[in-house]
Amino acid sequence: MNILPATHPLAAGRTASSALVRALQGVRPDRLPVWFMRQAGRSLPEYRQLRAGTPMLDACLDPEMAAEITLQPVRRHGVDAAIFFSDIVIPLKLAGVEVDIVAGRGPVFPRPVRTAADVERLCAEHPAESLRQAIAPIREAVQRVTAELGATPLIGFAGAPFTLAAYLVEGGPSRDHLRARALMHTDPEAWKRLLAWAAELSGVFLEAQVSAGASAAQLFDSWAGSLSARDYTAHVSPSSMHTLERVRQLRWVDPASADGEEQPVPTIHFAVGADHLLEDFARLGTNALGIDWRIPLDEASARLGGGVPLQGNLNPAFLSAPEQALEAHLREVIQAGRSAPAHVLNLGHGVPPETDPEVLSWLVQRAHALGNI
Amino acid sequence: MNILPATHPLAAGRTASSALVRALQGVRPDRLPVWFMRQAGRSLPEYRQLRAGTPMLDACLDPEMAAEITLQPVRRHGVDAAIFFSDIVIPLKLAGVEVDIVAGRGPVFPRPVRTAADVERLCAEHPAESLRQAIAPIREAVQRVTAELGATPLIGFAGAPFTLAAYLVEGGPSRDHLRARALMHTDPEAWKRLLAWAAELSGVFLEAQVSAGASAAQLFDSWAGSLSARDYTAHVSPSSMHTLERVRQLRWVDPASADGEEQPVPTIHFAVGADHLLEDFARLGTNALGIDWRIPLDEASARLGGGVPLQGNLNPAFLSAPEQALEAHLREVIQAGRSAPAHVLNLGHGVPPETDPEVLSWLVQRAHALGNI
Numbered sequence: 001m002n003i004l005p006a007t008h009p010l011a012a013g014r015t016a017s018s019a020l021v022r023a024l025q026g027v028r029p030d031r032l033p034v035w036f037m038r039q040a041g042r043s044l045p046e047y048r049q050l051r052a053g054t055p056m057l058d059a060c061l062d063p064e065m066a067a068e069i070t071l072q073p074v075r076r077h078g079v080d081a082a083i084f085f086s087d088i089v090i091p092l093k094l095a096g097v098e099v100d101i102v103a104g105r106g107p108v109f110p111r112p113v114r115t116a117a118d119v120e121r122l123c124a125e126h127p128a129e130s131l132r133q134a135i136a137p138i139r140e141a142v143q144r145v146t147a148e149l150g151a152t153p154l155i156g157f158a159g160a161p162f163t164l165a166a167y168l169v170e171g172g173p174s175r176d177h178l179r180a181r182a183l184m185h186t187d188p189e190a191w192k193r194l195l196a197w198a199a200e201l202s203g204v205f206l207e208a209q210v211s212a213g214a215s216a217a218q219l220f221d222s223w224a225g226s227l228s229a230r231d232y233t234a235h236v237s238p239s240s241m242h243t244l245e246r247v248r249q250l251r252w253v254d255p256a257s258a259d260g261e262e263q264p265v266p267t268i269h270f271a272v273g274a275d276h277l278l279e280d281f282a283r284l285g286t287n288a289l290g291i292d293w294r295i296p297l298d299e300a301s302a303r304l305g306g307g308v309p310l311q312g313n314l315n316p317a318f319l320s321a322p323e324q325a326l327e328a329h330l331r332e333v334i335q336a337g338r339s340a341p342a343h344v345l346n347l348g349h350g351v352p353p354e355t356d357p358e359v360l361s362w363l364v365q366r367a368h369a370l371g372n373i
Numbered sequence: 374m375n376i377l378p379a380t381h382p383l384a385a386g387r388t389a390s391s392a393l394v395r396a397l398q399g400v401r402p403d404r405l406p407v408w409f410m411r412q413a414g415r416s417l418p419e420y421r422q423l424r425a426g427t428p429m430l431d432a433c434l435d436p437e438m439a440a441e442i443t444l445q446p447v448r449r450h451g452v453d454a455a456i457f458f459s460d461i462v463i464p465l466k467l468a469g470v471e472v473d474i475v476a477g478r479g480p481v482f483p484r485p486v487r488t489a490a491d492v493e494r495l496c497a498e499h500p501a502e503s504l505r506q507a508i509a510p511i512r513e514a515v516q517r518v519t520a521e522l523g524a525t526p527l528i529g530f531a532g533a534p535f536t537l538a539a540y541l542v543e544g545g546p547s548r549d550h551l552r553a554r555a556l557m558h559t560d561p562e563a564w565k566r567l568l569a570w571a572a573e574l575s576g577v578f579l580e581a582q583v584s585a586g587a588s589a590a591q592l593f594d595s596w597a598g599s600l601s602a603r604d605y606t607a608h609v610s611p612s613s614m615h616t617l618e619r620v621r622q623l624r625w626v627d628p629a630s631a632d633g634e635e636q637p638v639p640t641i642h643f644a645v646g647a648d649h650l651l652e653d654f655a656r657l658g659t660n661a662l663g664i665d666w667r668i669p670l671d672e673a674s675a676r677l678g679g680g681v682p683l684q685g686n687l688n689p690a691f692l693s694a695p696e697q698a699l700e701a702h703l704r705e706v707i708q709a710g711r712s713a714p715a716h717v718l719n720l721g722h723g724v725p726p727e728t729d730p731e732v733l734s735w736l737v738q739r740a741h742a743l744g745n746i
Contacts, residue, residue, distance in 0.1 A: 178725055181690035185698055225646065228666050228688050273598065274650040276667045293601050294649045315601050317554035325558055352551055 003262065004252040008213060009146050010265065013255040015153040015215040015343035018040045020081045020342060023342040024216055024266035024287040025308050032053055032334065032343065033080035033372025034364050037270070037290075039073035039351030040085040044357055046072050057093055061137045067144035074261055074303050077361045081153050081216070083143060084140070088159035088220065089167065091205035094134040095126040097168070105172060112171030112241070114179065117191035117338055123169070123193060128200040139212040141165050146213035151214060156247075156270070161198035161239035162222035168194070174271035177226045183234040188276055191235060203246030210250050210265050212267030217247045218268040219286070225273030234276050240269075268311055272335070272349055293317070293348030297336040310340040314363070326359070334370055345371070376635065377625040379615070381586060382519050384636065386628040388526040388588040393454045396715040397589055397639035397660040398692035399682050405707065405744025406453035407714065407737050408528070410643070410663075412446035413458040417730055429474045430466055432709030433459050434510045440517035446542035447525055450734045454526050454589070455518060457582055459511070461532035461593065464541065464578035467507040468499040470541070478545060485544030487552065495541070496566060501573040511578070512585040519586035526589060529582030529620075533594035534612035550599045557608040564678070570595060572612035576619030583623050583638050590620045591641040592659070598646030605650050613642075613657055641684055645722055651676055653745050666690070666721030668711040683713040686721035687736070692728050699732070700739060707743055719742070 009015040019033035041047055048071055051059055059065050069085040089099050089107045101109045113122050145154050159234055162180075167173070169180040183192040206217045219240060227236060248264040269281050270290030282304050289308055291300045293315035300310060318329045335345030345367050351360065382388040392406035405483070414420055421443055424432055432438050436542050438699075442458040447660060462472050462480045486495050518527050542553040556559045579590045597719040600609060619638035642654050643663030653676050654662055662681055664673045666688035673683060691702045710716030724733065 093691050147453070178689060181688075182693045185691050185694035228690075229668055229672075231688070231690070273646050295602055299602075315604070316551060316552075317601075317604070320555045321558035349549070 001262075002211075002250050004250055004265070005210065007150070008211075008252060009153065009313055010215050011252045011255070015149075016254045017256055018080065018151055018153050018215070019099065020153050020344060021107055021208070021215055023309055023344050026341045029344045031080070032337075032367055034345040034349050034350050034367045035079040035081040035083060035202055036073070036077075039077065039079060039360070040069050040083055040216065041351070042353035043351045043360070044072055044076065046076070056062040056087060057090065057099070060090050061093075063137050063144055066137075066141040070141070070145045070154070071148055073360075074149065075363045077275040079152075079364055081155050082149055083155045083218070084142065084214065085144070085156060088222065090138070091131055091158065091201045092101045092126075092164060092168070093363035094138075094205075095128070095131040095201055096134075097122070098197075099125050100170075108172040109168055109169060111169075112179075113165075113168040113194065114183065116187055119190045121198075124198045128174040128204050129214040129244055131201055131204050135204070135208045138208050142209050149239060151200070154197055154214045156206055156214035156217040157241065158202045158209075158219060160219050160224065160271075161195050161202050161222055161223045161243060162227070162236045163220065163240070164202060165191075165194050165199040166226075168198075168222050177223050179228065184231060188235070188251075190196075194243070195239040196234065196242070197243040200246075203243040206243065207246045207250065207282035210247055210356065214265075216266045216268065216287075218270055218290070219243060219273040221269070221274070224277060225275075227277070229276055229280060232280055236326060237280060237284065244269075244284060244286060268344075270311070282308055286298075288342075288344060290346065291348065297333065297343065298339040299336075306339065307341060309342040309344070310337060310343040311346050312367065314346070316347050316349050316352055316355075319352065319359055323362075326363075330343060330363065331370060334367065374621050374635075377584065377623055380623060381523070381584075382489050384625045384628070387523075387524055389627045390629055391453065391524055391526050393526050393590070393717060394588055394639060396682055396713065397468060397641065399660070399714045401665050401715045404453070405718055405740055407457060407718040407740045408452040408454040409446070409450075409720050409724050409733060410456065412443050412450065412452060412496055412733070413456055414724070415726035416724045416728040416733070417445055417449065418590070419444065419449070421583075430463065430472070430516075431461060433463050434519055435466075436464070436510050436513035437466075439510075439514040442627065443514070443518045443527070444489075444521055444734075445625055446524065450737045452737055454528050455522055456528045456591070457515065457518070457530055457569040457587065461536060461595065463511070464504055464531065464574045465499075465537060465541070467511075467578075468501070468504040468574055469507075470495070470499050480540060481638075482541055482543075482547040485552075486538075486541040486567065487556065489560055492563045492567045492570075496570045501570070504574055508577070511581050512676050515582050515587055520718075527582075529579055529586045529587035529590040531579040531582075531590070531616065533592050533597065534568050534575050534594045534616060535597055535600070535609045535646075536593065537571040537575060538564075538567050539596050539599075541571075550596050554599065554604065557604060561608070562690050564720035567616070568609065568612040570616040573619075576616040579616065580619045580623065585701065587638075589639045589660075590642060591642065591663070592616060594642070594644040594647070597644040597650060600650070602649055602653060606654055610653060610657065617642075617659060618739045619655060641717075643684070661717060663719065664721065670716065672709075674709075674713040679712065680714060682715040682717070683710060684717040684719050689720055689722050689725055690703045692725065692732055696735075699736075703736065703739055704743060707740065
């Protein structure tokens, strides 16, 4: 266990009573908290202007730029949380793994990891210690963000171990991650070692964001949906648990609470197209689960026994729809979210790049107005 | 209603008592029927040799070549059904829609369909009648196949209307078909018209294969998994129903049956990553449902009330695993399949191109040996 310093936004009482933190603690706040996955980024003209000429990973590692990009959507939309601007491959890059972002394709790894020997080399050449030693730009960016955010919490984020491993095994993005899913059966020992390594990297990355000032942490398992339920349980879930434990061992005391009990930093788990793993995700024990747009929140909540705060799940397909259709959808999502102990309104997936930012601002206002009806 | 001629493999009694047809009728046959999605194609060296120099769509439209490719895996593996070698975009191409297969990307449509005017033009310029007039090569290929197949049934196949529409709206393959999913909300009327058109094309294509000699028909909704349950029900399912009705109105009489009752040609529905739509697919009323690798067949069967024959669902990630692991997985799938009224063994997805054909042959033999234990 590690106790966060009294200057941390949670421990200092700045964000402890925010709508987001309260909702993650399972207490329905006065105001429906709203934020959008990928709110920091391509949908904003001020982002495109700032980023012009700077490669993606360089922007993530420039503390001033990363902080500014993280803050832009908070200023513009009035969302209830900032999400740290980063990329899922940043912990790998900081640990020294060679990676390039290729336009129209995504991150590409020139040396895919496909054999036990590849795994061996990877773990030996790029230990978590390398990431720890290179983490300063991340900590600095988080500190810059939280210095400006005041009562608005920052959410730290990291890709889950499976998603990181799938990138490395495939050598880049792939449709169904078959090479990665095959490795766990052709060489279960090498797979286990790879996942343990990725879990530690992912954990160190999240831990750094939280200890530097993030008030919550979201683990994105972008590609878990391609796994069978059996493979997820046997070959993946323990590594996500390891990553989350790295964050949950950071404790803080809510200055407004009477009992002064230490509690873990709130966590959120999110995956997409992974309806069949919902109950497995619940066993990871995060404070809240993000639900994509595929099933309504009341159905998800019923499957979880009604006890898990949920985040989501506006269907991005409505973002270009006429206002009337979008508002009807928003009302449905808010209504369905009432069946969970608490609800954090979000999209069921990241903001599509072509989204009109005005629509996002409108959604925040309408959600705040409708959230208390 | 149309009665299939007495020369049709079903009506003539050649395939009516095959393990596949019996299983689709919900009767557990003496032998566990086995076939593999995409068994006809890239995993076979004899296919690569035959196709060398012939573009994909040309191969599909050359009756002799399409027939030979359809037959190759039946000869090599001893599977219990042939699947017609074709491509999901063939009905579009035959209706005169411009399409190119781009290596490493898939089918690309130079004129994407994104507005009501685009839909209008598409429907006016490429009516289902154009497909009917161009269908001869498909009928001829099916006739060539069934003339050689004897007691082994041929399964006809078509892409479902949503999958066809998604290709057209996106202009090619896409990660989550957001443009298509948005169109149904930005312009529901144009969407409805597009889906009705696609449903008719898909229906005509399947009907042609069945009337020419296929003993069953599988509708592939490759991309339905990206839809919310609500959108599937409201904006997609009626069109799949229309396509299926085109096939089910073809009736035949089992010569071995005492009552001489006319019955529809058996149908299978398959989608991938669509666990959240399982109950919706059941409402389409196909004889069997294909299940991908994500959940075990006993879980799927329980959700369906135990009354639906299931097809699937070997995890392709095991195809490169050591024999012992693959056999253990095969045994599990066969065991789980016993909870359904009948089971057609298949992969939970198409054969990956890099699959060792020997492994597929081995699977057929082991499945036949284990299927009766």
